[in-house]
């Protein structure tokens with residue numbers, strides 16, 4: 066479907082897509098057919114930074130090698146369009162409906178964008194998680210920072226499902242120490258780089274599955290942040306988070322159904338939900354992001 070305009074994405078993405086639609090055939094790059102598992106270009110992923118106004122383009126291809134034709138297309142995107150930070154190629158030769166394959170290669174420019182949340186600058190790569198709506202994300206980060214600074218005096222914070230440690234980094238100014246835990250290595254590597262570049266000394270980044278971390282950790286934390294994917298947390302993860310937390314759990318969720326399920330479980334363990342603040346992270350859709358503040362029965 067040659068859709069020319071999408072109201073929920075930045076306008077410049079429409080221009081990039083149109084350019085690729087026109088230029089790919091001229092470079093000998095064909096579109097992918099899911100039915101026949103044939104053709105070259107499966108998807109185009111575009112990340113856009115509101116802060117730097119740059120775009121990172123990822124060409125997802127049906128091959129484990131980058132052909133001359135794909136290289137040619139990447140070169141044209143980089144040189145003929147404005148505000149392109151870099152062009153990457155993601156190799157996804159499998160018969161699957163997953164968008165991204167396992168390997169991403171930088172072909173032109175740089176492999177990351179810079180985005181701003183609160184007063185901190187973040188590097189965002191092709192495969193690293195970053196909140197999709199920087200305006201609303203900033204409201205959420207400021208909201209949690211304000212809540213913590215008004216209710217705690219320099220607390221120890223555990224930031225789980227941390228991505229590039231965005232919460233950990235933004236909360237570092239109002240916390241004694243932060244431990245950020247994330248299982249995607251590309252994200253923890255980037256987090257360490259951002260922390261070093263910002264001269265932050267009190268954020269520790271751990272590359273681990275959250276359940277494994279919870280199980281083996283013995284330190285206690287004043288505040289635990291849970292920001293899991295849509296499927297929410299396992300009961301074991303919630304039990305272990307409770308065991309490690311002395312003050313509050315702050316649960317950030319993009320799925321009200323799994324949030325309700327997990328809050329019901331926490332209430333059954335004696336917790337009290339103080340309040341839930343929704344945020345319109347996905348305007349023009351029925352999706353909603355929520356922040357729940359949970360106190361623990363000691």
Ligand SMILES: C[S@@+](CC[C@H](N)C(=O)[O-])C[C@H]1O[C@@H](n2cnc3c(N)ncnc32)[C@H](O)[C@@H]1O
Nearest residue numbers: 194226227228231247248249274275292293294
């Ligand atoms: C909703 S995102 C939140 C990221 C981050 N808190 C932020 O605001 O940018 C969820 C993150 O959890 C990570 N993740 C998913 N399952 C995990 C697990 N079992 N253990 C640790 N991290 C996990 C994902 O890779 C992703 O980065």
